[in-house]
Amino acid sequence: MHPNLTTMGAWEPHSSSVDFCEPNYFLTPLVAEPHNAFSALILTLPCLAGLSVFGGNPTAEIRNDVMYVILIAIGVGSFLLHSTLGWIGQSLDEVPMLWMTLTYFYCLVELNTPKGSQRVIGLEKYLGGLACIQTLIYFYMQSLYWVFLAIYTTSVVLIILWSAKLTFFVKDPRHFPIRFHLFIGAFASYVLVGAVLWIYEMNYCSSLLPYFISSPLGGMTFHVLWHIGSVSGAYLLNLLLVVSRIQALGRTASLRWIAGCLPVAVMH
Numbered sequence: 001m002h003p004n005l006t007t008m009g010a011w012e013p014h015s016s017s018v019d020f021c022e023p024n025y026f027l028t029p030l031v032a033e034p035h036n037a038f039s040a041l042i043l044t045l046p047c048l049a050g051l052s053v054f055g056g057n058p059t060a061e062i063r064n065d066v067m068y069v070i071l072i073a074i075g076v077g078s079f080l081l082h083s084t085l086g087w088i089g090q091s092l093d094e095v096p097m098l099w100m101t102l103t104y105f106y107c108l109v110e111l112n113t114p115k116g117s118q119r120v121i122g123l124e125k126y127l128g129g130l131a132c133i134q135t136l137i138y139f140y141m142q143s144l145y146w147v148f149l150a151i152y153t154t155s156v157v158l159i160i161l162w163s164a165k166l167t168f169f170v171k172d173p174r175h176f177p178i179r180f181h182l183f184i185g186a187f188a189s190y191v192l193v194g195a196v197l198w199i200y201e202m203n204y205c206s207s208l209l210p211y212f213i214s215s216p217l218g219g220m221t222f223h224v225l226w227h228i229g230s231v232s233g234a235y236l237l238n239l240l241l242v243v244s245r246i247q248a249l250g251r252t253a254s255l256r257w258i259a260g261c262l263p264v265a266v267m268h
Contacts, residue, residue, distance in 0.1 A: 014085035017145045021205035021212065024085070026219035035220040036082035036227070043231040044075030049264050050238055058253075058267035059245055061115075063107050067238045070100045075231065087142065094148050098134045100234070101155035102127045107241045108162050112248045160187065163237065166244055175247045178255070179240060186236035194229025197222040239265055 009025035011032055022033040031037055050056035050068035057064040077092030106127055113119045120126075134151065141147045167183040170176050201208060201222040212221050239255070242265040246253035252268040 011084040011086060015087040016081060016085045016090040017087070017143050018090065019085060020082070020223050021201050021209060021221045022082075022223060023209065023213055023219045026213070031083050032085045033082040033223075035218070036223050037079050039224045039227045040075050040078035040082060043227055044072045046262050047071045047075070047231070047235060049258060049262055050235070050242075056264045058242070058265050059115075059249065061245070063103070063110070064238075064242055064245075066103050067100070067107070067241070070096050070103060071231070071234055071238065074100065078227070091139070091142070094152075095135055095138055097152055098138065098148075098155070099131050101152065101159060102131050102134075104159045104237070104241070105155075107245070108159070108166070111166070111241070111244055115249060159237075160191070163240060167240070172247070175244075178243055178253060182236050182240040182243060186233045186240060188233075189229045189236060190233025192229075194226045194233060197229070198226040201226075236263075239263060 009029045009032055012024075014032070020033060020036060022036050024032045027034050047068050048054055048056075050064070050071075052060065052065050056068070073096040074093060077089065077094070077096055080086075080089030081093040083089065106123060109123060110119050137151075138148060163183055163186070167176070167179045170179060208221070212219050243253040243255075246265065246267045254266045254268065255263040256266045257263055
């Protein structure tokens with residue numbers, strides 16, 4: 001556990017198997033890690049734009065809504081984890097992360113399948129069963145944080161490689177530009193910004209913590225940037241899959257920008 005230089009807080013003793021670098025209860029005794037908690041919650045709001053109810057699902061397929069609903073659930077779970085550092089919040093954060101990777105696998109496998117049919121009959125049932133198995137393993141070994149990291153990281157690496165193949169080995173050259181920009185944006189946000197800072201902070205927290213505590217930002221750490229990078233990366237990967245699906249259906253895909261900063265997929 002990382003150094004905790006503050007007084008007892010409302011949620012202590014903590015039951016999560018991980019503690020992050022933000023000094024606990026540094027700003028308030030009611031929230032363990034306020035910067036991490038509220039950054040996670042606020043960053044879920046743009047994800048609403050990807051839902052059908054807000055016009056963000058141009059192909060009107062359940063898979064797209066599921067991607068964004070799970071991404072929102074991860075944000076809410078992350079808020080609860082960082083607010084309480086309890087095992088319930090940790091579960092609500094990490095279990096949907098495992099489910100999210102399975103949703104991506106479904107979208108990738110069924111990308112080129114004609115609407116109304118399936119490349120693998122019953123794939124959603126198989127993946128649903130796998131999600132149940134993953135969840136059982138997770139709760140059985142929740143105290144071992146590295147087990148979750150190993151399962152999740154392996155899945156993410158496979159998804160990145162598959163998405164790279166989807167982007168760089170596209171058959172129609174007209175589809176390449178939009179896929180390329182979305183993939184590079186997702187990779188840079190999630191890996192080069194988010195993951196790098198997460199790894200650096202988790203390994204050097206003891207050295208970094210005095211600077212975080214003395215900064216005018218009130219104990220805010222690089223984990224907030226991990227939230228920005230990971231949510232942006234996941235959102236852009238969602239867009240890549242939606243755009244690629246539009247193109248696979250023989251339609252033209254483009255991006256519409258909300259307030260000049262939030263892209264959503266459009267089908268023509």
